[in-house]
Each structure stands twice: as C-alpha cells, then as structure tokens.
Amino acid sequence: MTPILEIEHVSKSFGTTRANDDISLTLAQGEIIALLGENGAGKTTLMSILSGHYTPDSGIIRVAGAVLPPGRPRMAIRAGIGMVYQHFSLAPNLTVLENVMTGTESLWSPRSNTAAGRAKLLALSRKFGLAVDPDARLGDLSVGEQQRVEILKALYNDVRILVLDEPTAVLTNIEAEHLFATLKGMARQGLSLIFISHKLPEVMATADRILVLRGGRLVAERRAAETSRAELAELMVGRAVTRPVRDAATPGAVVLELTDVTLREAGVNRLKSVGLHLREGEVLGIIGVSGNGQKPLAALLGGTARRSGGEVRLFGQPIGNLTVTDAIAAGIGRIPEDRNHEGVVGEMAIWENVVLERIGDYSRHGFVDRQAGMADAERIMAEFDVRGGGAARPIRLLSGGNVQKLILGRNLSRRPRILIAAQPARGLDEGAVAAVHERILAARRAGTAVLLISEDLDEVMALSDRIQAIVGGRLSPPVAAEGADARRLGLMMAGDWMEAEDAS
Amino acid sequence: MRLEPRDHLPPWLALATPLIAVAAALALAGGLIALAGAPVLRAYGLIVTEAFGSRLAATETLTRAIPLILTGLAAAVAFRARLWNIGAEGQLYLGAVAAVTVSSLLIPDWPPIVQIPVLLVAGAAAGMVLLLLPLWLRLRFQVDEVVTTLLLNFVAVLFVSMLIDTVLKDPMAFGWPQSLPISDNGMLPRLVARSRLHVGLVIAVALALVVWFVQARTTFGLQSRAAGLSPGGAVFAGVPLGRTLVLVAMISGGLAGLAGAVEVMGVKGYVTTDLSPGYGYSGIVVAMLAGLNPLGVVAAALFTAMMYVGADGMSRAMGIPTYIADVTVALSLLSMLVALFFTRYRIRR
Numbered sequence: 001m002t003p004i005l006e007i008e009h010v011s012k013s014f015g016t017t018r019a020n021d022d023i024s025l026t027l028a029q030g031e032i033i034a035l036l037g038e039n040g041a042g043k044t045t046l047m048s049i050l051s052g053h054y055t056p057d058s059g060i061i062r063v064a065g066a067v068l069p070p071g072r073p074r075m076a077i078r079a080g081i082g083m084v085y086q087h088f089s090l091a092p093n094l095t096v097l098e099n100v101m102t103g104t105e106s107l108w109s110p111r112s113n114t115a116a117g118r119a120k121l122l123a124l125s126r127k128f129g130l131a132v133d134p135d136a137r138l139g140d141l142s143v144g145e146q147q148r149v150e151i152l153k154a155l156y157n158d159v160r161i162l163v164l165d166e167p168t169a170v171l172t173n174i175e176a177e178h179l180f181a182t183l184k185g186m187a188r189q190g191l192s193l194i195f196i197s198h199k200l201p202e203v204m205a206t207a208d209r210i211l212v213l214r215g216g217r218l219v220a221e222r223r224a225a226e227t228s229r230a231e232l233a234e235l236m237v238g239r240a241v242t243r244p245v246r247d248a249a250t251p252g253a254v255v256l257e258l259t260d261v262t263l264r265e266a267g268v269n270r271l272k273s274v275g276l277h278l279r280e281g282e283v284l285g286i287i288g289v290s291g292n293g294q295k296p297l298a299a300l301l302g303g304t305a306r307r308s309g310g311e312v313r314l315f316g317q318p319i320g321n322l323t324v325t326d327a328i329a330a331g332i333g334r335i336p337e338d339r340n341h342e343g344v345v346g347e348m349a350i351w352e353n354v355v356l357e358r359i360g361d362y363s364r365h366g367f368v369d370r371q372a373g374m375a376d377a378e379r380i381m382a383e384f385d386v387r388g389g390g391a392a393r394p395i396r397l398l399s400g401g402n403v404q405k406l407i408l409g410r411n412l413s414r415r416p417r418i419l420i421a422a423q424p425a426r427g428l429d430e431g432a433v434a435a436v437h438e439r440i441l442a443a444r445r446a447g448t449a450v451l452l453i454s455e456d457l458d459e460v461m462a463l464s465d466r467i468q469a470i471v472g473g474r475l476s477p478p479v480a481a482e483g484a485d486a487r488r489l490g491l492m493m494a495g496d497w498m499e500a501e502d503a504s
Numbered sequence: 505m506r507l508e509p510r511d512h513l514p515p516w517l518a519l520a521t522p523l524i525a526v527a528a529a530l531a532l533a534g535g536l537i538a539l540a541g542a543p544v545l546r547a548y549g550l551i552v553t554e555a556f557g558s559r560l561a562a563t564e565t566l567t568r569a570i571p572l573i574l575t576g577l578a579a580a581v582a583f584r585a586r587l588w589n590i591g592a593e594g595q596l597y598l599g600a601v602a603a604v605t606v607s608s609l610l611i612p613d614w615p616p617i618v619q620i621p622v623l624l625v626a627g628a629a630a631g632m633v634l635l636l637l638p639l640w641l642r643l644r645f646q647v648d649e650v651v652t653t654l655l656l657n658f659v660a661v662l663f664v665s666m667l668i669d670t671v672l673k674d675p676m677a678f679g680w681p682q683s684l685p686i687s688d689n690g691m692l693p694r695l696v697a698r699s700r701l702h703v704g705l706v707i708a709v710a711l712a713l714v715v716w717f718v719q720a721r722t723t724f725g726l727q728s729r730a731a732g733l734s735p736g737g738a739v740f741a742g743v744p745l746g747r748t749l750v751l752v753a754m755i756s757g758g759l760a761g762l763a764g765a766v767e768v769m770g771v772k773g774y775v776t777t778d779l780s781p782g783y784g785y786s787g788i789v790v791a792m793l794a795g796l797n798p799l800g801v802v803a804a805a806l807f808t809a810m811m812y813v814g815a816d817g818m819s820r821a822m823g824i825p826t827y828i829a830d831v832t833v834a835l836s837l838l839s840m841l842v843a844l845f846f847t848r849y850r851i852r853r
Contacts, residue, residue, distance in 0.1 A: 342740040345730045357740070359742075367721055368722060370721075
C-alpha cells in the first residue's frame with residue numbers, strides 16, 4: 001500500500017546553514033510519527049516545506065503517490081495537509097464556528113452558509129470526540145479548548161495528514177493527556193499525524209515511530225516500543241547530557257515576604273491575595289500554566305508593576321512599590337519571561353545590553369563609559385560561556401541560549417541576593433538548559449534566594465526546595481519538593497490544591 | 505521568488521543604500537525629463553552647475569540647505585526614538601513667529617550679541633511647545649502622534665496667517681500679509697559678503713555634530729535609542745519611557761522651531777505664509793535619506809538643496825517645469841524606503 005506521505009531527499013539552506021539536509025521519511029495511513037529534535041534541528045523548517053511555506057532547494061514530496069508542487073500553501077491544503085501551530089491562528093473576537101469557517105468560503109459569495117458549516121463542525125466534533133460549543137466566543141475559551149478549535153479548523157478542511165507543532169506547550173499535563181487520547185483516536189479513524197516535540201515522555205507515549213532530527217539531518221528512526229528516554233535524549237543532543245540536580249542545603253533567613261498581595265490591572269485582578277516567603281539559599285518554584293499571573297508577579301518583584309494591596313517585606317522591612325532601579329540597587333536580579341522583547345534590545349550591541357539596566361553605574365556626567373561597559377561585557381561573556389562574537393555585535397545575532405546566558409551573567413556576576421527567574425529555560429535546547437540550571441543552582445549554593453517561575457514540571461521538580469502552584473492569580477500553599485510528584489503538582493496546577501492537600 | 509530576512513547587514517551596504525536610492529530616483533525622474541523633450545544628461549548636468557557652478561549659486565544652495573539640515577535633524581532625532589514627528593513644518597512657522605515677536609515687540613534695541621541668542625531660544629521653545637502637546641496626548645490617551653502632529657501643521661500655519669494679518673501685521677508693507685520685521689540687531693550676520701549665506705550654516709552643522717555626539721555617547725542617547733528600538737526592553741531595563749520621550753520631543757521640536765527662527769533671522773527678516781516651501785516635510789526625506797544619522801543629514805540636506813536650486817536654473821534654461829525637483833526628491837524618499845526594505849530582506853528565487 002502506498003504511504004499517505006513520502007518526503008524524499010529534501011534539503012533547504014538558509015545562507016550557509018543547512019536547515020534540512022537530505023531528509024527522507026514516510027508516513028502510513030493511520031500512523032502517528034513524532035519528529036523529535038532540539039531547537040534549530042530543522043523540525044519547523046521541514047514542516048514549513050511540507051505546508052508549502054518554504055520551497056525546498058531539492059527533493060520532492062508525494063501525498064498519496066502524487067507529487068506536491070513546492071512552495072504552494074494552497075495546494076498543500078488541497079492535498080489534505082493541515083497544520084496546528086503552537087501559536088494559534090484564531091481570532092478571539094469571533095465565535096468558534098466563525099473561526100472554523102474563516103477562509104473556507106469564497107470572498108465573493110454573497111452570504112455565508114453557516115447551517116452547512118455548523119452541521120459539518122458538529123459531525124467532526126462527534127466523530128473525533130472534540131467537544132466544543134460552536135457559538136461560544138473564542139476569547140472566552142480556555143487554552144485547551146482553543147486548541148481543540150484549532151484542530152477542528154484543520155479537520156474542517158478535510159485533512160488526511162495533520163501536523164501538530166509542539167501541541168502541549170500551552171497545556172497543563174491533564175489537558176495534554178486528553179489531547180493524546182484524542183490524537184490516538186483520530187489515528188484509529190484513519191488520519192495520519194505528525195507530532196513535533198522536544199519532550200521525551202509524551203513522544204514515547206503517543207507516537208508509533210519516532211524520527212530524531214539533529215543539525216538538519218535525520219539521525220535516527222526508532223519504533224516507540226523499542227527505545228528508551230535515555231537513548232532518545234542522547235540521539236537528540238548527540239552526546240549524553242544530564243541536567244544537574246540540586247543537593248541538600250539549609251536555607252537561611254527570610255529575605256522576601258508577600259502577604260495578601262493583590263494587583264489590579266485594566267480592571268482585572270491579576271494577582272489575588274498572594275502570599276509567599278523566600279529564604280536565602282533556597283529555590284522556591286512557582287509552577288503553573290502560562291497566563292495565570294506569572295507575568296504580574298515577576299513584574300511586581302522586578303519593579304515594572306505596582307500592587308494595589310497587601311504587604312511586601314524585603315529583608316524584613318516593609319516596602320512600597322519598587323522601581324526597576326530600586327530593585328536592582330536592592331540586589332534583586334531579574335530574568336524576564338520574554339527574553340527577546342524584555343530581556344534585551346535586539347538591535348543594540350551586546351555591551352549596551354549589559355549596561356542598559358545599570359546605566360547609572362556606567363555613566364559619568366551623563367556620558368556612557370563605553371570602555372568599562374565593553375570590558376564588563378567581555379568578562380561576563382567569558383565567564384558565562386556566551387558564544388557569538390565580540391561585545392560590540394548586535395545581540396540579535398546570538399542564539400537564544402547565548403542570549404539567556406548573557407542575561408544570567410549580567411545578573412549573577414553582581415551576586416544578587418534575590419533572583420527572580422521567569423521561565424529561565426523556555427525554548428532552549430538541552431545543552432543550554434543544563435547550563436542555565438547549573439548557574440541557578442550555583443547561585444543557590446552561594447546563598448541567593450531564587451524565585452523560579454516556570455511551567456516545566458521537570459524543571460521545577462529538579463531545582464526547587466519548595467513549590468507553590470499559581471492558578472488564576474492565586475498561589476497555593478507551598479509543598480516540599482520531596483513530597484511532590486507529577487500527579488500532585490498536576491492537580492495543584494489545575495487549581496485543585498485543596499484536594500491535593502487532602503490526598504497527602 | 506520570496507523574501508527572507510537578512511541576519512546581517514554589511515557596512516558597505518548601509519553606506520551604499522542612500523546612493524543607490526538617489527540613483528534610482530534620478531533614473532526615474534530622467535524618464536520624465538525625456539518625456540518633456542529635453543536631453544536627460546544635459547539636464548542633470550545643468551542642475552549641478554546651476555547649484556554649484558558659481559559663487560552665487562553655491563551660496564544660494566548652502567542657504568537653502570540650512571533649514572533642511574535643522575528640520576532633517578528634528579525628524580532624525582524623533583524617528584530614532586520612534587516618535588513620529590510629522591509636524592516640523594508647523595513647529596518651524598511657530599519658531600519663526602516667536603523670533604519675530606520677541607525681536608520686534610519686546611527687545612528690538614538689545615545688542616546683537618544678546619538679542620540673537622535670545623531669539624534663537626525663543627524660536628526653539630515655540631517649536632518644543634507645539635510638539636509637547638501631541639506627545640502629552642500620546643502618553644496620556646494613546647493618541648497617535650502621526651495624526652496630531654500632521655494636522656497641527658495646518659493649525660499652526662493658519663494661526664501664523666492670522667497673526668500676520670492682525671497683531672503682527674507690518675503697517676509699512678502696503679497691506680501685504682507680512683509680519684513686523686526682525687530688528688536689525690536680531691539679524692544673523694552674513695557668512696559671505698554679497699550673498700544670502702548667513703551664519704545659520706555654522707549653527708546647523710554644529711548642531712548636527714552635537715546631536716550625533718549626544719546620540720552616540722551619552723546616557724540619554726543610549727536610553728532614547730533603547731526606547732525607540734524596543735519599548736518593552738527599555739521599560740524592563742528601567743528606562744523612564746515618558747521622561748525620555750519628553751526630552752526627545754523637546755530636542756526634535758526645538759530643532760524644528762530653530763529652523764524657523766534661523767530662516768527668518770538669516771534670510772527674509774519677516775514672516776509670510778510662504779516662508780517655508782515645505783522645509784518641514786522635506787526634512788523627513790532628508791532624515792530618511794540619511795538613515796537617521798545626524799551627520800548623514802548634512803549630506804542629504806545638501807543633495808536636496810542642490811536639487812531645488814539646480815532645478816530652478818535648469819528649468820529656466822531648458823523650459824522644463826521646476827516641479828522636476830519636487831518629483832526627484834519625492835522619488836528619492838520612495839526609493840529609499842524600498843532600498844531600506846532590501847537592507848532587511850534579501851530575495852530568494
């Protein structure tokens with residue numbers, strides 16, 4: 001039987017980088033394959049070629065035996081290739097039905113045939129067990145429900161091959177398990193799926209076959225039943241990588257204490273009577289799915305937001321609202337969640353990004369001390385292993401991992417007393433994750449109090465002494481890391497910490 | 505064929521971009537000259553000789569370049585911080601009227617050494633005020649300053665028109681709508697005898713150097729660049745966004761107001777509603793051609809002034825409408841925008 005999809009010898013270069021180097025793969029009907037690889041391994045490039053958004057330099061793609069014309073997105077959709085991106089392409093002000101039907105009708109037809117659309121949507125929803133309300137406004141739905149709409153939107157175009165790019169990045173682990181069950185059901189009904197991820201457990205649990213990409217090449221292919229996490233990790237990185245794990249330590253005095261803190265923004269309560277305390281030499285993990293109040297919490301402690309109520313004590317003293325300069329002067333280091341839009345100014349030089357937040361230290365009578373800035377930047381780059389050229393180059397030329405190491409370096413080289421680390425390893429490849437974790441643990445050993453805000457369960461469990469969940473702007477009571485497992489944290493992340501406490 | 509972002513812009517390309525853009529504009533305008541029935545190369549040759557071929561022509565071109573340098577700097581400073589000041593024309597008129605008012609009504613008898621600086625400051629202050637209003641609206645209510653600064657141009661010019669027809673009207677002007685003159689003590693000295701070229705040129709070039717130095721070397725320059733390139737990154741690094749933009753607006757509006765004061769104190773001595781043939785708008789072209797570089801502004805202003813002065817002479821000699829200068833300058837802005845796009849993207853097949 002002809003495979004539904006054949007990719008033959010596809011290559012694609014950007015400048016001197018071989019993003020895809022002679023990749024061939026096949027996909028059978030009703031099969032789920034996973035593309036596993038680090039950032040920059042070429043997964044997304046390959047899928048962009050499949051969907052017609054990039055033209056390959058060489059190689060061909062066949063769908064059910066017929067050659068797919070390269071670089072033609074419309075032809076790819078017509079051939080039955082559907083994409084579900086990590087960042088949804090949905091309009092929050094439209095209803096579910098309107099979102100699903102967008103782009104499926106001719107612009108020139110006088111009216112939209114919503115009755116037929118609704119019938120088709122409900123039929124798909126029943127067939128694949130993806131429950132949605134067609135008339136709900138998309139913006140009112142949870143992220144998991146929005147993803148269901150995104151999948152239905154692809155199915156609505158009569159897909160035969162569904163590609164999901166990092167589908168679990170925005171989900172809680174409970175929502176993710178639902179998704180996997182749905183995907184398996186879809187495969188049983190005859191759909192073929194390609195599933196892009198860098199998370200090993202979910203790849204092993206869901207896919208029939210796993211293809212590992214590294215540096216643009218297809219380096220290995222394994223049946224899911226015949227491989228192990230350790231083997232896949234090594235194949236993905238190209239060498240054995242182990243993430244560091246914290247060792248036991250005795251925390252010192254409380255340096256930061258929040259009592260009953262609320263933060264109102266644009267008429268919405270972003271933080272609701274939040275309480276936490278943080279000690280010297282410990283890591284407090286704040287686990288939760290993005291968008292539950294992590295941003296305002298980090299902004300409040302980093303000096304870019306003001307609270308509307310509650311008390312904050314810094315080193316035992318009650319304080320008002322911090323400015324950025326206050327926070328830095330008090331010894332608070334800050335790693336922002338969005339390193340490209342907050343952490344650095346991409347068009348500016350590396351050394352300028354080092355001095356910007358401490359401009360007072362590098363300024364003499366209003367003039368910037370460029371020499372001192374360059375010297376410090378080069379010292380940080382050497383000490384924190386930031387690769388990518390001299391300190392005078394624009395920082396946008398650095399890779400994500402190197403940018404993050406620079407941000408870490410500009411904070412840690414000053415030995416901060418408190419470190420607010422928001423999603424410090426998000427989007428980094430396995431080697432960079434290990435480096436970032438090692439630095440955070442080294443800071444902890446040196447007595448820094450670390451507030452780790454993250455949505456990665458493995459990261460939080462590996463680094464934290466105590467863990468609190470953040471849900472809808474509320475913080476759960478802390479649990480000791482020793483007593484926490486994925487299931488219990490999953491319940492806490494779902495807002496169910498009362499039950500989690502009872503269960504303990 | 506598709507576009508892919510460049511990861512790196514080589515320095516030679518950054519320098520060549522405005523030259524390529526100007527060449528493209530000249531080639532396009534050449535088509536129009538040919539259409540008008542004149543030999544293209546001789547027409548461009550005439551533009552150059554008419555602009556620089558004699559002492560008189562050269563001084564005239566430099567005189568034209570003075571307000572263009574200042575309005576070009578005004579636009580470059582603001583655009584670099586992503587403050588879209590399209591209102592240099594109105595700020596220029598208010599600056600001119602402020603200089604005239606202070607000189608003719610308040611301090612006509614003060615000696616030049618005191619009066620000239622006071623008038624320059626008055627002109628700059630008037631331009632600042634006119635830009636701070638739209639900035640306040642943006643910071644307070646998120647009103648788009650492109651719209652407000654652009655529309656304030658018309659308000660400002662009509663306001664000036666009203667003044668020179670009423671309180672500032674010159675009774676000696678035989679009923680022409682023209683303002684009271686700057687007192688003789690307030691006029692800028694000539695730089696070259698028997699020409700119109702005045703010391704405004706020194707002021708403008710010096711300010712270009714100062715602006716370059718401030719942007720490249722000072723804390724404020726670094727912060728305003730960060731604020732323009734990435735507001736989110738600037739706020740996170742503790743740059744006071746509002747205060748930085750207020751300072752940028754004061755410099756930008758001040759430079760545009762100064763352009764008006766310098767023009768009225770250096771050339772005409774009184775304000776009419778045709779004081780500026782669109783210097784405020786041409787300043788935007790100058791700034792873009794210069795890639796927002798303050799030193800590049802001086803070169804771009806010279807090119808633009810050359811086109812205007814040279815085209816005047818060429819049209820007399822060859823019977824081609826002088827509009828060819830406006831067309832060429834406008835085309836060079838358009839081709840510069842296209843060229844800037846290709847500094848960020850490359851074409852792949």
